[in-house]
Amino acid sequence: MHTPPLQLVIGDKNWSSWSLRPWLAMKVAGLDFEEVDVTLRQSAETKAQCLSHSPAGKVPVLKWADETIWDSLAILETLADRLPDARLWPEDAQARAHGRAISAEMHSGFTALRRDMPMDCTHHRPGEGMNDAVAEDISRIIAIWTEARGRFGEAGGGPYLLGTFSIADAMYAPVVSRLETYAPDLVALGDRDGTARAYMETINSMTEMREWVLGARAQMGR
Numbered sequence: 001m002h003t004p005p006l007q008l009v010i011g012d013k014n015w016s017s018w019s020l021r022p023w024l025a026m027k028v029a030g031l032d033f034e035e036v037d038v039t040l041r042q043s044a045e046t047k048a049q050c051l052s053h054s055p056a057g058k059v060p061v062l063k064w065a066d067e068t069i070w071d072s073l074a075i076l077e078t079l080a081d082r083l084p085d086a087r088l089w090p091e092d093a094q095a096r097a098h099g100r101a102i103s104a105e106m107h108s109g110f111t112a113l114r115r116d117m118p119m120d121c122t123h124h125r126p127g128e129g130m131n132d133a134v135a136e137d138i139s140r141i142i143a144i145w146t147e148a149r150g151r152f153g154e155a156g157g158g159p160y161l162l163g164t165f166s167i168a169d170a171m172y173a174p175v176v177s178r179l180e181t182y183a184p185d186l187v188a189l190g191d192r193d194g195t196a197r198a199y200m201e202t203i204n205s206m207t208e209m210r211e212w213v214l215g216a217r218a219q220m221g222r
């Protein structure tokens, strides 16, 4: 696929769930891009590094030739818009609308899960972080995955939320990672038919997802 020089500025792979989202989609799309790493959790230094890439002062940031696009979902939508051959959204308009709704819900919501079960993809911390608000978030996520798989997954011809890999999967991949790390009881939280568990296997077995976790291990020296 012919693209201008692309740079993706991302945070530490162990923690930066927002960075994982566009990184994963760009890898799945087979894009050739330079990865620029910013070290998070260094307070003033992190802020200065982030600000040197984007006025929003956060990562991820996509540099597309001389243009700067910040914010995970804006980056993903820009990629879908400019690289239609990458098929980051399904062709079916209803599936696409549904994918946009669940991606937006992820982007703007699930604050309890994000706060109390932060992504920490090189660790296993079963039982940590659970509380009523987190349980409510996880139950809603299980319902989202189950509905998407039931309505669009099989019809779309693949094991992902809307069939083949889409932006919706990129948005939920860090949630899969969190659920692996903190290992809540998915059945008790609503995964009675195992759809959520099966979807997690799909995401975990992606070579690109494995590459991210290997990168996180290397950065963490583990």
Ligand SMILES: N[C@@H](CCC(=O)N[C@@H](CS)C(=O)NCC(=O)O)C(=O)O
Pocket (backbone or CB within 6 Å): 011, 015, 016, 017, 018, 019, 040, 046, 047, 050, 057, 058, 059, 060, 070, 071, 072, 073
């Ligand atoms: N809504 C933004 C959130 C980005 C975000 O919060 N990024 C974190 C890292 S995962 C960050 O840059 N933190 C550095 C800081 O706040 O100083 C997006 O979707 O990209």
